[in-house]
Amino acid sequence: MAHYFVTGTDTDVGKTCVAAALLSLARQAGLTTAAVKPVAAGCQFVTGRWVNDDALCLQAQCWPPLEYAAVNPVAFEAPIAPHIAAAEQGVSLSVTALAQASRAVLAQGADFAVVEGAGGWRVPLSDTETLAELAQVLALPVILVVGMRLGCINHALLSVEAIRRDGLHLAGWVANVVDPDTARLDANIDTLQRQIAAPCVGVVPYLTEPSPAALSAYLRLESLEPRV
Known part of the structure:
Protein backbone atom coordinates (compact mmCIF):
# COMPACT_ATOMS: atom_id res chain seq x y z
CA MET A 1 0.00 0.00 0.00
CA ALA A 2 1.11 3.56 -0.73
CA HIS A 3 -0.49 6.24 1.41
CA TYR A 4 0.51 9.92 1.38
CA PHE A 5 -0.24 13.26 3.00
CA VAL A 6 -0.70 16.03 0.40
CA THR A 7 0.14 19.58 1.39
CA GLY A 8 0.88 22.81 -0.44
CA THR A 9 3.03 25.90 -0.26
CA ASP A 10 -0.12 27.98 0.29
CA THR A 11 -3.84 27.93 -0.34
CA ASP A 12 -5.10 27.79 -3.93
CA VAL A 13 -1.99 26.09 -5.29
CA GLY A 14 -3.83 23.08 -6.72
CA LYS A 15 -3.45 20.49 -3.94
CA THR A 16 -6.81 18.90 -4.69
CA CYS A 17 -6.27 18.91 -8.45
CA VAL A 18 -2.92 17.18 -8.04
CA ALA A 19 -4.22 14.72 -5.42
CA ALA A 20 -7.18 13.79 -7.61
CA ALA A 21 -4.90 13.37 -10.62
CA LEU A 22 -2.64 11.02 -8.67
CA LEU A 23 -5.68 9.01 -7.63
CA SER A 24 -6.77 8.93 -11.26
CA LEU A 25 -3.35 7.61 -12.31
CA ALA A 26 -3.54 4.92 -9.63
CA ARG A 27 -6.94 3.82 -10.89
CA GLN A 28 -5.59 3.71 -14.46
CA ALA A 29 -2.91 1.36 -13.14
CA GLY A 30 -5.60 -0.92 -11.75
CA LEU A 31 -5.11 0.06 -8.10
CA THR A 32 -7.82 0.62 -5.52
CA THR A 33 -7.92 4.20 -4.21
CA ALA A 34 -9.10 6.22 -1.23
CA ALA A 35 -8.94 9.83 -0.10
CA VAL A 36 -9.59 11.91 3.00
CA LYS A 37 -10.05 15.66 3.29
CA PRO A 38 -10.26 15.68 7.11
CA VAL A 39 -11.40 19.29 7.38
CA ALA A 40 -12.75 21.55 4.65
CA ALA A 41 -13.81 25.19 4.88
CA GLY A 42 -15.90 26.69 2.12
CA CYS A 43 -18.95 24.46 1.71
CA GLN A 44 -22.45 24.49 0.32
CA PHE A 45 -25.54 22.96 1.90
CA VAL A 46 -26.73 20.22 -0.47
CA THR A 47 -29.34 17.53 0.25
CA GLY A 48 -29.15 17.96 3.99
CA ARG A 49 -25.37 18.28 4.50
CA TRP A 50 -22.48 20.67 4.02
CA VAL A 51 -20.30 19.57 1.10
CA ASN A 52 -17.04 20.90 -0.28
CA ASP A 53 -16.09 20.93 -3.96
CA ASP A 54 -12.55 19.74 -3.26
CA ALA A 55 -13.80 16.83 -1.19
CA LEU A 56 -16.29 15.91 -3.91
CA CYS A 57 -13.45 15.93 -6.45
CA LEU A 58 -11.45 13.52 -4.29
CA GLN A 59 -14.49 11.35 -3.61
CA ALA A 60 -15.07 10.95 -7.36
CA GLN A 61 -11.63 9.33 -7.69
CA CYS A 62 -12.10 6.77 -4.92
CA TRP A 63 -12.55 3.15 -5.91
CA PRO A 64 -14.32 1.33 -4.40
CA PRO A 65 -16.60 4.31 -3.70
CA LEU A 66 -16.55 5.99 -0.30
CA GLU A 67 -19.35 7.84 1.47
CA TYR A 68 -18.92 11.62 1.55
CA ALA A 69 -18.77 11.69 5.35
CA ALA A 70 -15.78 9.33 5.25
CA VAL A 71 -13.92 11.51 2.77
CA ASN A 72 -14.74 14.80 4.53
CA PRO A 73 -15.68 14.28 8.18
CA VAL A 74 -15.55 17.99 9.14
CA ALA A 75 -17.04 20.68 6.88
CA PHE A 76 -17.51 24.41 7.50
CA GLU A 77 -19.52 26.87 5.46
CA ALA A 78 -17.17 29.87 5.45
CA PRO A 79 -14.06 29.74 3.20
CA ILE A 80 -11.69 30.78 5.97
CA ALA A 81 -8.95 29.23 8.11
CA PRO A 82 -10.29 26.05 9.75
CA HIS A 83 -9.55 27.11 13.33
CA ILE A 84 -11.40 30.39 12.82
CA ALA A 85 -14.36 28.64 11.18
CA ALA A 86 -14.46 26.15 14.04
CA ALA A 87 -14.36 28.88 16.68
CA GLU A 88 -17.18 30.80 14.99
CA GLN A 89 -19.35 27.67 15.08
CA GLY A 90 -18.38 26.63 18.59
CA VAL A 91 -16.65 23.48 17.35
CA SER A 92 -13.37 22.07 18.67
CA LEU A 93 -10.92 20.64 16.17
CA SER A 94 -8.33 18.15 17.36
CA VAL A 95 -5.57 16.12 15.78
CA THR A 96 -6.83 13.05 17.67
CA ALA A 97 -10.32 13.20 16.17
CA LEU A 98 -9.12 13.96 12.64
CA ALA A 99 -6.53 11.19 12.84
CA GLN A 100 -9.19 8.72 13.94
CA ALA A 101 -11.39 9.63 10.96
CA SER A 102 -8.43 9.43 8.57
CA ARG A 103 -7.28 6.06 9.90
CA ALA A 104 -10.77 4.63 9.47
CA VAL A 105 -10.43 5.21 5.73
CA LEU A 106 -6.77 4.20 5.44
CA ALA A 107 -7.48 0.99 7.37
CA GLN A 108 -9.72 -0.19 4.55
CA GLY A 109 -6.50 -1.03 2.74
CA ALA A 110 -6.68 0.86 -0.54
CA ASP A 111 -3.60 0.34 -2.69
CA PHE A 112 -3.15 4.09 -3.10
CA ALA A 113 -4.56 6.71 -0.74
CA VAL A 114 -4.11 10.39 0.03
CA VAL A 115 -4.94 12.54 3.03
CA GLU A 116 -5.15 16.16 1.91
CA GLY A 117 -4.46 19.05 4.23
CA ALA A 118 -5.89 22.56 4.05
CA GLY A 119 -3.81 25.51 2.94
CA GLY A 120 -0.12 25.17 3.76
CA TRP A 121 1.88 23.07 6.18
CA ARG A 122 1.36 25.09 9.36
CA VAL A 123 -2.37 25.80 9.13
CA PRO A 124 -3.75 25.90 12.70
CA LEU A 125 -6.49 23.61 13.95
CA SER A 126 -6.61 25.41 17.29
CA ASP A 127 -4.40 27.58 19.46
CA THR A 128 -2.26 24.54 20.23
CA GLU A 129 -2.38 22.19 17.22
CA THR A 130 -1.77 22.38 13.46
CA LEU A 131 -2.43 20.17 10.47
CA ALA A 132 1.27 19.37 10.39
CA GLU A 133 0.73 17.43 13.60
CA LEU A 134 -1.96 15.38 11.88
CA ALA A 135 0.58 14.33 9.26
CA GLN A 136 3.01 13.48 12.06
CA VAL A 137 0.49 11.36 13.96
CA LEU A 138 -0.47 9.51 10.77
CA ALA A 139 3.26 9.13 9.95
CA LEU A 140 2.63 9.47 6.24
CA PRO A 141 5.19 10.44 3.60
CA VAL A 142 4.42 13.88 2.21
CA ILE A 143 3.72 15.17 -1.29
CA LEU A 144 4.28 18.94 -1.60
CA VAL A 145 2.38 20.89 -4.26
CA VAL A 146 4.29 24.04 -5.19
CA GLY A 147 2.14 26.79 -6.69
CA MET A 148 4.41 28.25 -9.35
CA ARG A 149 4.09 32.03 -9.04
CA LEU A 150 6.14 34.94 -7.76
CA GLY A 151 7.57 34.04 -4.35
CA CYS A 152 7.20 30.29 -4.77
CA ILE A 153 10.87 29.45 -4.24
CA ASN A 154 10.90 30.84 -0.72
CA HIS A 155 7.55 29.24 0.13
CA ALA A 156 8.66 25.88 -1.26
CA LEU A 157 12.03 25.75 0.51
CA LEU A 158 10.54 26.84 3.83
CA SER A 159 7.84 24.17 3.48
CA VAL A 160 10.42 21.50 2.70
CA GLU A 161 12.47 22.58 5.72
CA ALA A 162 9.42 22.44 8.00
CA ILE A 163 8.31 19.02 6.74
CA ARG A 164 11.72 17.54 7.37
CA ARG A 165 12.15 19.28 10.72
CA ASP A 166 8.87 17.65 11.75
CA GLY A 167 10.46 14.28 11.06
CA LEU A 168 8.50 13.35 7.95
CA HIS A 169 9.72 12.02 4.61
CA LEU A 170 9.17 14.19 1.54
CA ALA A 171 8.15 11.58 -1.03
CA GLY A 172 8.00 14.05 -3.89
CA TRP A 173 6.86 17.46 -5.06
CA VAL A 174 4.84 18.83 -7.94
CA ALA A 175 5.37 22.14 -9.73
CA ASN A 176 1.88 23.40 -10.53
CA VAL A 177 1.72 26.57 -12.62
CA VAL A 178 -1.03 28.70 -11.09
CA ASP A 179 0.10 31.99 -12.67
CA PRO A 180 0.63 31.68 -16.44
CA ASP A 181 2.54 34.98 -16.43
CA THR A 182 5.16 33.87 -13.91
CA ALA A 183 8.45 35.47 -14.88
CA ARG A 184 11.38 33.10 -15.56
CA LEU A 185 9.21 30.07 -14.93
CA ASP A 186 11.75 27.56 -16.25
CA ALA A 187 14.52 29.09 -14.15
CA ASN A 188 12.34 28.89 -11.04
CA ILE A 189 11.59 25.21 -11.68
CA ASP A 190 15.29 24.50 -12.31
CA THR A 191 16.16 26.16 -8.99
CA LEU A 192 13.65 24.04 -7.10
CA GLN A 193 14.83 20.85 -8.79
CA ARG A 194 18.39 21.59 -7.69
CA GLN A 195 17.53 22.58 -4.13
CA ILE A 196 14.78 20.12 -3.18
CA ALA A 197 16.31 16.72 -2.42
CA ALA A 198 13.21 14.80 -3.42
CA PRO A 199 11.83 13.66 -6.77
CA ALA A 214 -5.97 16.49 -17.83
CA LEU A 215 -3.48 16.81 -14.99
CA SER A 216 -2.64 13.11 -14.89
CA ALA A 217 -0.82 13.41 -18.22
CA TYR A 218 1.84 15.56 -16.53
CA LEU A 219 2.45 13.42 -13.43
CA ARG A 220 4.53 10.29 -12.87
CA LEU A 221 3.19 8.07 -10.13
CA GLU A 222 6.29 5.90 -10.28
CA SER A 223 8.47 8.84 -9.19
CA LEU A 224 6.98 8.90 -5.70
CA GLU A 225 8.93 7.47 -2.77
CA PRO A 226 8.16 4.89 -1.52
CA ARG A 227 7.09 3.65 -4.90
CA VAL A 228 3.75 2.03 -5.61
Whole structure:
Protein backbone atom coordinates (compact mmCIF):
# COMPACT_ATOMS: atom_id res chain seq x y z
CA MET A 1 0.00 0.00 0.00
CA ALA A 2 1.11 3.56 -0.73
CA HIS A 3 -0.49 6.24 1.41
CA TYR A 4 0.51 9.92 1.38
CA PHE A 5 -0.24 13.26 3.00
CA VAL A 6 -0.70 16.03 0.40
CA THR A 7 0.14 19.58 1.39
CA GLY A 8 0.88 22.81 -0.44
CA THR A 9 3.03 25.90 -0.26
CA ASP A 10 -0.12 27.98 0.29
CA THR A 11 -3.84 27.93 -0.34
CA ASP A 12 -5.10 27.79 -3.93
CA VAL A 13 -1.99 26.09 -5.29
CA GLY A 14 -3.83 23.08 -6.72
CA LYS A 15 -3.45 20.49 -3.94
CA THR A 16 -6.81 18.90 -4.69
CA CYS A 17 -6.27 18.91 -8.45
CA VAL A 18 -2.92 17.18 -8.04
CA ALA A 19 -4.22 14.72 -5.42
CA ALA A 20 -7.18 13.79 -7.61
CA ALA A 21 -4.90 13.37 -10.62
CA LEU A 22 -2.64 11.02 -8.67
CA LEU A 23 -5.68 9.01 -7.63
CA SER A 24 -6.77 8.93 -11.26
CA LEU A 25 -3.35 7.61 -12.31
CA ALA A 26 -3.54 4.92 -9.63
CA ARG A 27 -6.94 3.82 -10.89
CA GLN A 28 -5.59 3.71 -14.46
CA ALA A 29 -2.91 1.36 -13.14
CA GLY A 30 -5.60 -0.92 -11.75
CA LEU A 31 -5.11 0.06 -8.10
CA THR A 32 -7.82 0.62 -5.52
CA THR A 33 -7.92 4.20 -4.21
CA ALA A 34 -9.10 6.22 -1.23
CA ALA A 35 -8.94 9.83 -0.10
CA VAL A 36 -9.59 11.91 3.00
CA LYS A 37 -10.05 15.66 3.29
CA PRO A 38 -10.26 15.68 7.11
CA VAL A 39 -11.40 19.29 7.38
CA ALA A 40 -12.75 21.55 4.65
CA ALA A 41 -13.81 25.19 4.88
CA GLY A 42 -15.90 26.69 2.12
CA CYS A 43 -18.95 24.46 1.71
CA GLN A 44 -22.45 24.49 0.32
CA PHE A 45 -25.54 22.96 1.90
CA VAL A 46 -26.73 20.22 -0.47
CA THR A 47 -29.34 17.53 0.25
CA GLY A 48 -29.15 17.96 3.99
CA ARG A 49 -25.37 18.28 4.50
CA TRP A 50 -22.48 20.67 4.02
CA VAL A 51 -20.30 19.57 1.10
CA ASN A 52 -17.04 20.90 -0.28
CA ASP A 53 -16.09 20.93 -3.96
CA ASP A 54 -12.55 19.74 -3.26
CA ALA A 55 -13.80 16.83 -1.19
CA LEU A 56 -16.29 15.91 -3.91
CA CYS A 57 -13.45 15.93 -6.45
CA LEU A 58 -11.45 13.52 -4.29
CA GLN A 59 -14.49 11.35 -3.61
CA ALA A 60 -15.07 10.95 -7.36
CA GLN A 61 -11.63 9.33 -7.69
CA CYS A 62 -12.10 6.77 -4.92
CA TRP A 63 -12.55 3.15 -5.91
CA PRO A 64 -14.32 1.33 -4.40
CA PRO A 65 -16.60 4.31 -3.70
CA LEU A 66 -16.55 5.99 -0.30
CA GLU A 67 -19.35 7.84 1.47
CA TYR A 68 -18.92 11.62 1.55
CA ALA A 69 -18.77 11.69 5.35
CA ALA A 70 -15.78 9.33 5.25
CA VAL A 71 -13.92 11.51 2.77
CA ASN A 72 -14.74 14.80 4.53
CA PRO A 73 -15.68 14.28 8.18
CA VAL A 74 -15.55 17.99 9.14
CA ALA A 75 -17.04 20.68 6.88
CA PHE A 76 -17.51 24.41 7.50
CA GLU A 77 -19.52 26.87 5.46
CA ALA A 78 -17.17 29.87 5.45
CA PRO A 79 -14.06 29.74 3.20
CA ILE A 80 -11.69 30.78 5.97
CA ALA A 81 -8.95 29.23 8.11
CA PRO A 82 -10.29 26.05 9.75
CA HIS A 83 -9.55 27.11 13.33
CA ILE A 84 -11.40 30.39 12.82
CA ALA A 85 -14.36 28.64 11.18
CA ALA A 86 -14.46 26.15 14.04
CA ALA A 87 -14.36 28.88 16.68
CA GLU A 88 -17.18 30.80 14.99
CA GLN A 89 -19.35 27.67 15.08
CA GLY A 90 -18.38 26.63 18.59
CA VAL A 91 -16.65 23.48 17.35
CA SER A 92 -13.37 22.07 18.67
CA LEU A 93 -10.92 20.64 16.17
CA SER A 94 -8.33 18.15 17.36
CA VAL A 95 -5.57 16.12 15.78
CA THR A 96 -6.83 13.05 17.67
CA ALA A 97 -10.32 13.20 16.17
CA LEU A 98 -9.12 13.96 12.64
CA ALA A 99 -6.53 11.19 12.84
CA GLN A 100 -9.19 8.72 13.94
CA ALA A 101 -11.39 9.63 10.96
CA SER A 102 -8.43 9.43 8.57
CA ARG A 103 -7.28 6.06 9.90
CA ALA A 104 -10.77 4.63 9.47
CA VAL A 105 -10.43 5.21 5.73
CA LEU A 106 -6.77 4.20 5.44
CA ALA A 107 -7.48 0.99 7.37
CA GLN A 108 -9.72 -0.19 4.55
CA GLY A 109 -6.50 -1.03 2.74
CA ALA A 110 -6.68 0.86 -0.54
CA ASP A 111 -3.60 0.34 -2.69
CA PHE A 112 -3.15 4.09 -3.10
CA ALA A 113 -4.56 6.71 -0.74
CA VAL A 114 -4.11 10.39 0.03
CA VAL A 115 -4.94 12.54 3.03
CA GLU A 116 -5.15 16.16 1.91
CA GLY A 117 -4.46 19.05 4.23
CA ALA A 118 -5.89 22.56 4.05
CA GLY A 119 -3.81 25.51 2.94
CA GLY A 120 -0.12 25.17 3.76
CA TRP A 121 1.88 23.07 6.18
CA ARG A 122 1.36 25.09 9.36
CA VAL A 123 -2.37 25.80 9.13
CA PRO A 124 -3.75 25.90 12.70
CA LEU A 125 -6.49 23.61 13.95
CA SER A 126 -6.61 25.41 17.29
CA ASP A 127 -4.40 27.58 19.46
CA THR A 128 -2.26 24.54 20.23
CA GLU A 129 -2.38 22.19 17.22
CA THR A 130 -1.77 22.38 13.46
CA LEU A 131 -2.43 20.17 10.47
CA ALA A 132 1.27 19.37 10.39
CA GLU A 133 0.73 17.43 13.60
CA LEU A 134 -1.96 15.38 11.88
CA ALA A 135 0.58 14.33 9.26
CA GLN A 136 3.01 13.48 12.06
CA VAL A 137 0.49 11.36 13.96
CA LEU A 138 -0.47 9.51 10.77
CA ALA A 139 3.26 9.13 9.95
CA LEU A 140 2.63 9.47 6.24
CA PRO A 141 5.19 10.44 3.60
CA VAL A 142 4.42 13.88 2.21
CA ILE A 143 3.72 15.17 -1.29
CA LEU A 144 4.28 18.94 -1.60
CA VAL A 145 2.38 20.89 -4.26
CA VAL A 146 4.29 24.04 -5.19
CA GLY A 147 2.14 26.79 -6.69
CA MET A 148 4.41 28.25 -9.35
CA ARG A 149 4.09 32.03 -9.04
CA LEU A 150 6.14 34.94 -7.76
CA GLY A 151 7.57 34.04 -4.35
CA CYS A 152 7.20 30.29 -4.77
CA ILE A 153 10.87 29.45 -4.24
CA ASN A 154 10.90 30.84 -0.72
CA HIS A 155 7.55 29.24 0.13
CA ALA A 156 8.66 25.88 -1.26
CA LEU A 157 12.03 25.75 0.51
CA LEU A 158 10.54 26.84 3.83
CA SER A 159 7.84 24.17 3.48
CA VAL A 160 10.42 21.50 2.70
CA GLU A 161 12.47 22.58 5.72
CA ALA A 162 9.42 22.44 8.00
CA ILE A 163 8.31 19.02 6.74
CA ARG A 164 11.72 17.54 7.37
CA ARG A 165 12.15 19.28 10.72
CA ASP A 166 8.87 17.65 11.75
CA GLY A 167 10.46 14.28 11.06
CA LEU A 168 8.50 13.35 7.95
CA HIS A 169 9.72 12.02 4.61
CA LEU A 170 9.17 14.19 1.54
CA ALA A 171 8.15 11.58 -1.03
CA GLY A 172 8.00 14.05 -3.89
CA TRP A 173 6.86 17.46 -5.06
CA VAL A 174 4.84 18.83 -7.94
CA ALA A 175 5.37 22.14 -9.73
CA ASN A 176 1.88 23.40 -10.53
CA VAL A 177 1.72 26.57 -12.62
CA VAL A 178 -1.03 28.70 -11.09
CA ASP A 179 0.10 31.99 -12.67
CA PRO A 180 0.63 31.68 -16.44
CA ASP A 181 2.54 34.98 -16.43
CA THR A 182 5.16 33.87 -13.91
CA ALA A 183 8.45 35.47 -14.88
CA ARG A 184 11.38 33.10 -15.56
CA LEU A 185 9.21 30.07 -14.93
CA ASP A 186 11.75 27.56 -16.25
CA ALA A 187 14.52 29.09 -14.15
CA ASN A 188 12.34 28.89 -11.04
CA ILE A 189 11.59 25.21 -11.68
CA ASP A 190 15.29 24.50 -12.31
CA THR A 191 16.16 26.16 -8.99
CA LEU A 192 13.65 24.04 -7.10
CA GLN A 193 14.83 20.85 -8.79
CA ARG A 194 18.39 21.59 -7.69
CA GLN A 195 17.53 22.58 -4.13
CA ILE A 196 14.78 20.12 -3.18
CA ALA A 197 16.31 16.72 -2.42
CA ALA A 198 13.21 14.80 -3.42
CA PRO A 199 11.83 13.66 -6.77
CA CYS A 200 9.82 16.06 -8.90
CA VAL A 201 6.68 14.07 -9.66
CA GLY A 202 5.65 16.39 -12.46
CA VAL A 203 5.42 19.90 -13.87
CA VAL A 204 1.81 20.86 -14.55
CA PRO A 205 1.31 23.78 -16.95
CA TYR A 206 -1.41 26.35 -16.47
CA LEU A 207 -4.67 24.66 -17.47
CA THR A 208 -8.01 26.43 -17.95
CA GLU A 209 -9.82 23.18 -17.16
CA PRO A 210 -7.65 21.36 -14.59
CA SER A 211 -9.54 18.07 -14.47
CA PRO A 212 -7.90 14.99 -12.92
CA ALA A 213 -7.65 13.40 -16.36
CA ALA A 214 -5.97 16.49 -17.83
CA LEU A 215 -3.48 16.81 -14.99
CA SER A 216 -2.64 13.11 -14.89
CA ALA A 217 -0.82 13.41 -18.22
CA TYR A 218 1.84 15.56 -16.53
CA LEU A 219 2.45 13.42 -13.43
CA ARG A 220 4.53 10.29 -12.87
CA LEU A 221 3.19 8.07 -10.13
CA GLU A 222 6.29 5.90 -10.28
CA SER A 223 8.47 8.84 -9.19
CA LEU A 224 6.98 8.90 -5.70
CA GLU A 225 8.93 7.47 -2.77
CA PRO A 226 8.16 4.89 -1.52
CA ARG A 227 7.09 3.65 -4.90
CA VAL A 228 3.75 2.03 -5.61
